[in-house]
Amino acid sequence: MRKVYVIGSGLTNIGTLWNYGLRDLIAEAGLAALDEAGVDRVDAIFVGNMMSGILNAQENLGAYAADYLGLSGVPAFKVEAACGSGGAAVLNAALAIKSGLFDRVLVIGVEKMSDMTAIEDVTSALATASEAEYELFWGASFVSLNALIMRAYAMQYNLSEEDFGWLPILMHKNATDVPYAQLRFPIDMKAYLNSPMIAEPIRLLDSAPTGDGAAALVLSASESRDGEGVSVELSGFWSSTDTVALYTREDLLELKAAKIAAKKAFEMAGIPSSDLDVVEVHDAFSIMGYLNLEALGIVEPGKAHEFIKSGDAERSGPLPVNPEGGLKARGHPVGATGVYQIVEIYRQLAGRAGSAQVPDPKVGAAMNVGGTGANVVVTVLRRVS
Amino acid sequence: MRKVYVIGSGLTNIGTLWNYGLRDLIAEAGLAALDEAGVDRVDAIFVGNMMSGILNAQENLGAYAADYLGLSGVPAFKVEAACGSGGAAVLNAALAIKSGLFDRVLVIGVEKMSDMTAIEDVTSALATASEAEYELFWGASFVSLNALIMRAYAMQYNLSEEDFGWLPILMHKNATDVPYAQLRFPIDMKAYLNSPMIAEPIRLLDSAPTGDGAAALVLSASESRDGEGVSVELSGFWSSTDTVALYTREDLLELKAAKIAAKKAFEMAGIPSSDLDVVEVHDAFSIMGYLNLEALGIVEPGKAHEFIKSGDAERSGPLPVNPEGGLKARGHPVGATGVYQIVEIYRQLAGRAGSAQVPDPKVGAAMNVGGTGANVVVTVLRRVS
Numbered sequence: 056m057r058k059v060y061v062i063g064s065g066l067t068n069i070g071t072l073w074n075y076g077l078r079d080l081i082a083e084a085g086l087a088a089l090d091e092a093g094v095d096r097v098d099a100i101f102v103g104n105m106m107s108g109i110l111n112a113q114e115n116l117g118a119y120a121a122d123y124l125g126l127s128g129v130p131a132f133k134v135e136a137a138c139g140s141g142g143a144a145v146l147n148a149a150l151a152i153k154s155g156l157f158d159r160v161l162v163i164g165v166e167k168m169s170d171m172t173a174i175e176d177v178t179s180a181l182a183t184a185s186e187a188e189y190e191l192f193w194g195a196s197f198v199s200l201n202a203l204i205m206r207a208y209a210m211q212y213n214l215s216e217e218d219f220g221w222l223p224i225l226m227h228k229n230a231t232d233v234p235y236a237q238l239r240f241p242i243d244m245k246a247y248l249n250s251p252m253i254a255e256p257i258r259l260l261d262s263a264p265t266g267d268g269a270a271a272l273v274l275s276a277s278e279s280r281d282g283e284g285v286s287v288e289l290s291g292f293w294s295s296t297d298t299v300a301l302y303t304r305e306d307l308l309e310l311k312a313a314k315i316a317a318k319k320a321f322e323m324a325g326i327p328s329s330d331l332d333v334v335e336v337h338d339a340f341s342i343m344g345y346l347n348l349e350a351l352g353i354v355e356p357g358k359a360h361e362f363i364k365s366g367d368a369e370r371s372g373p374l375p376v377n378p379e380g381g382l383k384a385r386g387h388p389v390g391a392t393g394v395y396q397i398v399e400i401y402r403q404l405a406g407r408a409g410s411a412q413v414p415d416p417k418v419g420a421a422m423n424v425g426g427t428g429a430n431v432v433v434t435v436l437r438r439v440s
Numbered sequence: 441m442r443k444v445y446v447i448g449s450g451l452t453n454i455g456t457l458w459n460y461g462l463r464d465l466i467a468e469a470g471l472a473a474l475d476e477a478g479v480d481r482v483d484a485i486f487v488g489n490m491m492s493g494i495l496n497a498q499e500n501l502g503a504y505a506a507d508y509l510g511l512s513g514v515p516a517f518k519v520e521a522a523c524g525s526g527g528a529a530v531l532n533a534a535l536a537i538k539s540g541l542f543d544r545v546l547v548i549g550v551e552k553m554s555d556m557t558a559i560e561d562v563t564s565a566l567a568t569a570s571e572a573e574y575e576l577f578w579g580a581s582f583v584s585l586n587a588l589i590m591r592a593y594a595m596q597y598n599l600s601e602e603d604f605g606w607l608p609i610l611m612h613k614n615a616t617d618v619p620y621a622q623l624r625f626p627i628d629m630k631a632y633l634n635s636p637m638i639a640e641p642i643r644l645l646d647s648a649p650t651g652d653g654a655a656a657l658v659l660s661a662s663e664s665r666d667g668e669g670v671s672v673e674l675s676g677f678w679s680s681t682d683t684v685a686l687y688t689r690e691d692l693l694e695l696k697a698a699k700i701a702a703k704k705a706f707e708m709a710g711i712p713s714s715d716l717d718v719v720e721v722h723d724a725f726s727i728m729g730y731l732n733l734e735a736l737g738i739v740e741p742g743k744a745h746e747f748i749k750s751g752d753a754e755r756s757g758p759l760p761v762n763p764e765g766g767l768k769a770r771g772h773p774v775g776a777t778g779v780y781q782i783v784e785i786y787r788q789l790a791g792r793a794g795s796a797q798v799p800d801p802k803v804g805a806a807m808n809v810g811g812t813g814a815n816v817v818v819t820v821l822r823r824v825s
Binding site: 056076077078105106107108109111112113114115116117118119121122126127128129130131132133134135136137143146147150151153154155156179180182183184185186187188191293294295296297298299300303311312315323425426429430 | 441461462463490491492493494496497498499500501502503504506507511512513514515516517518519520521522528531532535536538539540541564565567568569570571572573576678679680681682683684685688696697700708810811814815
């Protein structure tokens with residue numbers, strides 16, 4: 056079976072970008088990735104995006120991306136899996152290369168959430184990741200569904216309010232020197248505990264911000280070694296699904312799809328998950344970050360807060376988590392997030408993560424979650440040298 | 441390279457289905473396809489859909505489909521390419537099989553357009569297939585963009601109003617005995633010419649109706665021969681893109697993406713397009729049907745109306761076009777349409793098209809168009825016996 060290599064990456068700053076529309080985000084990230092890969096043509100384009108129809112009155116996003124990149128003519132599609140859309144687009148691009156029909160594919164994750172031209176507000180748009188008739192219709196927002204999980208988790212493991220603060224504190228610390236991150240300021244426990252409740256027990260500082268952004272990758276069937284003879288292989292990837300609505304889950308606290316996706320992705324890569332040197336988890340809310348760490352087998356259930364508090368997840372620790380600040384502080388432009396995660400792992404493995412660089416990582420993984428765990432993509436990357 | 445076979449199909453009636461929500465459409469078509477294939481598990485699900493976020497407040501549609509089919513756990517994604525979403529989902533499912541990672545994949549195309557729970561009206565939702573900032577913002581509806589093309593075409597080839605009536609007349613004739621078709625009544629030229637203008641020169645009877653519907657296919661790497669030793673191979677498929685906005689096209693009357701997609705799909709199948717025995721074209725409007733026939737090389741530019749008028753496109757003619765009534769009369773549940781087309785070609789080749797059966801077809805193709813030609817998928821199927 057063909058291998059898949061990452062040969063280029065690009066991204067935009069994340070934030071409320073008044074001077075960027077959907078097309079500008081796509082063009083900046085996409086062209087940067089093509090430039091880094093040193094190519095000007097690709098065989099296909101996959102766009103990861105969740106809400107462009109609702110927020111920007113724009114679908115047909117594959118053709119739209121091809122158009123504004125000057126690449127009209129190539130096959131181009133939008134892939135949607137709620138907040139997991141970015142990872143899903145990378146997965147489908149990797150399948151396209153494995154198929155043997157395409158040698159070089161551009162993936163772009165994009166979301167334009169501020170200053171939207173159309174149709175609805177962001178909270179309503181995000182709620183389309185949950186179940187329209189059994190959750191949204193009854194007034195549950197996406198935050199409130201995560202709040203249910205967090206409350207159950209805190210009760211199950213007898214956790215204090217403080218215990219959830221360690222993750223956002225680390226994320227803000229990591230983002231301070233990341234030039235494209237949205238929230239580049241540190242917070243402390245006092246700030247965390249003083250931040251307002253959004254949907255009890257979820258606080259403002261448990262929550263990823265909304266922002267505009269795009270990230271892009273060029274995937275290739277051919278290896279492209281850098282000056283030091285290093286290349287990065289996208290060696291394992293898998294996706295799994297769970298029920299959309301929370302009420303049908305057997306266990307609110309188990310991300311079943313995340314566990315399956317992780318297990319299969321590491322199997323495909325032929326790498327034990329214990330070999331991980333750096334990991335990206337989907338901390339849209341602190342609770343989701345903790346459940347991701349459990350699903351990856353990095354911590355025992357109920358112990359994620361101790362792991363983060365111990366310092367082991369710091370950039371200099373034995374297993375750095377979200378060294379660029381994660382969804383919480385790097386930012387969470389929803390359909391772009393999964394691609395940001397993989398760009399960051401790629402740059403870490405290639406030794407090009409700048410001030411966020413962790414020491415000499417050889418294996419990295421990203422977990423990208425759609426909905427409250429209904430659709431999860433895990434991607435494993437490996438440095439080849 | 442692995443081959444891809446169609447081993448099962450399913451579909452719902454098309455219409456204003458008051459007693460069907462999104463989940464019911466998905467379940468009915470998906471379970472029918474699994475049943476026809478004689479399988480109860482698949483390795484992945486691809487959902488073709490354009491507007492569920494806007495019309496049904498529901499995204500995360502891959503997980504949603506897996507959930508309501510009792511298949512949670514499998515990788516599942518939504519693929520969007522505007523009105524070409526169905527064909528795009530089939531294409532990506534076929535790539536998944538070619539990749540070697542999946543042996544059996546379910547594809548579901550679905551759109552729930554009536555009785556919508558959410559956010560916007562159908563005309564605004566359809567307009568997201570065009571360019572939000574350079575077309576929609578200035579008041580162009582999707583119909584009016586097609587009307588521009590139709591007017592240019594009529595002027596270029598000096599066509600009368602009648603010349604556009606032949607296609608809808610044939611489509612309505614074909615649909616009369618198709619049990620799942622939306623408009624099962626014949627029309628004549630008088631009715632056509634008396635039908636009101638929607639966006640001049642497009643009349644009501646040039647336009648596909650809006651409707652709810654879902655269609656599904658099971659694709660497999662393994663052949664499944666029927667009692668007569670017949671199987672159907674999905675032997676060629678390709679997609680191509682063009683600019684989203686009409687004003688940037690060099691020639692309003694050339695569906696460039698359709699030509700590229702057709703050429704490459706027939707090349708991949710190793711079959712000359714002259715071998716076609718039956719074809720599905722994307723007649724969302726009469727003009728689009730005519731341009732599809734040109735792009736497939738079936739007629740010379742400006743001659744589609746003569747071809748249809750001659751009777752050669754009838755079920756009993758040398759090249760039957762849309763024997764189930766096409767988008768115009770079978771119906772056009774947008775994101776499902778591309779899958780309906782391929783289900784119909786599959787059933788024709790398998791000799792199971794009922795009263796719509798054309799005589800002994802061996803090769804068929806479907807052209808599925810997103811936007812005003814911005815994203816086109818062509819799929820070529822072949823009977824193996």
